[in-house]
Amino acid sequence: MATAEFKEVLPVDRDKLYAAIIRYEDYPKFVEGCTKVVVDRKPGGKVRCTYHISMMKNVVYTLDHVEKPEKGEVHWKLVDSDTFKMNQGRWKIKSAGEGKTDVDYEVDVEFKIPVPSFLLNRIVKGSLPAMMKGFQKQAKK
Template structure:
């Protein structure tokens, strides 16, 4: 299992960053490798969403998200073709026009194959900073 947490400050208001996070259906426009998204249910309190990513191979998974408007979005895995665990959280702290963003992620893939641990580490350690920057850029455009 791989875990990572990263905190950065972005020159984007917290409400715009939050809007970018909960705009699930538009992830394919700005999240690298995101092929498609299906929002199964959605409310102000959260959503259940299926994501199809093309990383090393195509991965499909469904997560249940819980929202605390403008401050936090957390999730846990419902089902996935290659994932045993996919839990995480965005935490936003309003700094008056800027936002302190903390992204936490825990991933474990199913099965055994050589290099699986390295794939998990790449998913959380390499993709994490890239995803944060992609969301900040999207938020700035809203």
Template sequence: MAGGERTERVAASPEACFALLLDFERYRTWQSTVRRCVVLERDDAGRGRVVETEIDLKVRRARYVLRYHYDPPRRIWWDYVEGDVRSISGEYRFDPVGEDATDVTYAVDVELGFAVPGRVARAVAERSLATALRELRVALEA
């Protein structure tokens, strides 16, 4: 299993962070690793409940389906349903800092389920954490 946790401060409210991450259909426009993202099922509030995503891991492409859970506007987390990886779980947390900033924490644990040396899996996970938060910050501050 590979994964980790990272926090980055962004110049946006927790509500803006939460809203950006709810817009699954736009992920391809600001997340460089996402090749496809489709909402398969929505909850009573219209938010994506079951979402299929295909990403480019550089070592290969992977498809997975996640079930999302929400605690607006403070937290979004997910559970693995199915796909090319063995398991994936994680969360985004949004902690306000003053009136115009948020500490965004991204945590993820992934078990790829295909042959990749442990150090490569850890490097992919670390790069994924850093890239996801950087791209989130850029999208929010644009």
């Protein structure tokens, strides 16, 4: 299992960042490797998304998300995957002043096949900086 965490204040409006986070269908435009997202919204801030990712091989997985906009939170957990044994995490964002957002992101993943921890950590943690830049850029559009 690999855990990755990102905690930083980003120079972007909190509401705009939250909107970028929950527009899952737009992820292929700015999340590296994401080729398609099928979104099924349900009442009460519940959203089921099936992600199609291209990383070394094509990966498909489904996550259930719970959105809490008033708290600036999104939590998710794995429903189905051909590759992941576990994929769960959360966003927690809050305003840090005008045009700034305190971002707290955490993800825990485990693959169904054995992956050396040094490689798993590089895959999970190594992608975070680029991913955050993508969300920041998308939120500023």
